Amino acid sequence: PGALSRLRAMVGAGIDANFGDQAALVRALLSADMDDLSPAVRDRFAAAGLSHMLSVSGLHVGLIAAAVLLLAQLARAGRGASEVVVVALTGAYVLMIGAPLPAVRAALMLAAASVGVALQRPTSPLAVLAVGALAPVFDARAAQDIGFQLSVAGMVALVAAGALRRRWSVLSASGWRGTLANGLVASTAA
Numbered sequence: 001p002g003a004l005s006r007l008r009a010m011v012g013a014g015i016d017a018n019f020g021d022q023a024a025l026v027r028a029l030l031s032a033d034m035d036d037l038s039p040a041v042r043d044r045f046a047a048a049g050l051s052h053m054l055s056v057s058g059l060h061v062g063l064i065a066a067a068v069l070l071l072a073q074l075a076r077a078g079r080g081a082s083e084v085v086v087v088a089l090t091g092a093y094v095l096m097i098g099a100p101l102p103a104v105r106a107a108l109m110l111a112a113a114s115v116g117v118a119l120q121r122p123t124s125p126l127a128v129l130a131v132g133a134l135a136p137v138f139d140a141r142a143a144q145d146i147g148f149q150l151s152v153a154g155m156v157a158l159v160a161a162g163a164l165r166r167r168w169s170v171l172s173a174s175g176w177r178g179t180l181a182n183g184l185v186a187s188t189a190a
Helices: 003-031 037-045 058-074 077-098 101-118 125-132 140-144 146-167 177-187
Strands: none
Touching: 003 077, 058 077, 058 101, 077 101, 077 140, 101 146, 125 146, 140 146, 146 177
């Protein structure tokens, strides 16, 4: 096996050693390895409406990226260097877990936004979304995937909510009113 497969096996072994009975769930959530996840656990996630959490996607990639960015900032790396480290380590994470399409999509969007930040150039959220929505260009079947459709639609809604926030003065209010209004608009749009 290649280096990434060995790394994934090593991470899996570490999870197994540290998490006991919950290791299968932790492996599913961290490394996209759902081989040993019991049908009962899958059913509980589905009944709770949380089965999407078992798919390593934007949320997981975002959490990894945020943790890496925090560590880079604690190490006092400059903004550009921090963005490079975030993209490199997040990309390595996505490769290590087997590059599932939702995680690749999120990593590409992160890279597009990070390049803009590192180069100190304004980047349109729609341009970042367009990079993440390129999958059907390479594989037309991706457009039929419900996960792809929901992900793109949800991101379009969040971008639209951001545009509304900039246009409506009540949404730019500070304090709890602004926070509540922003949350309601983003939730409704999504």
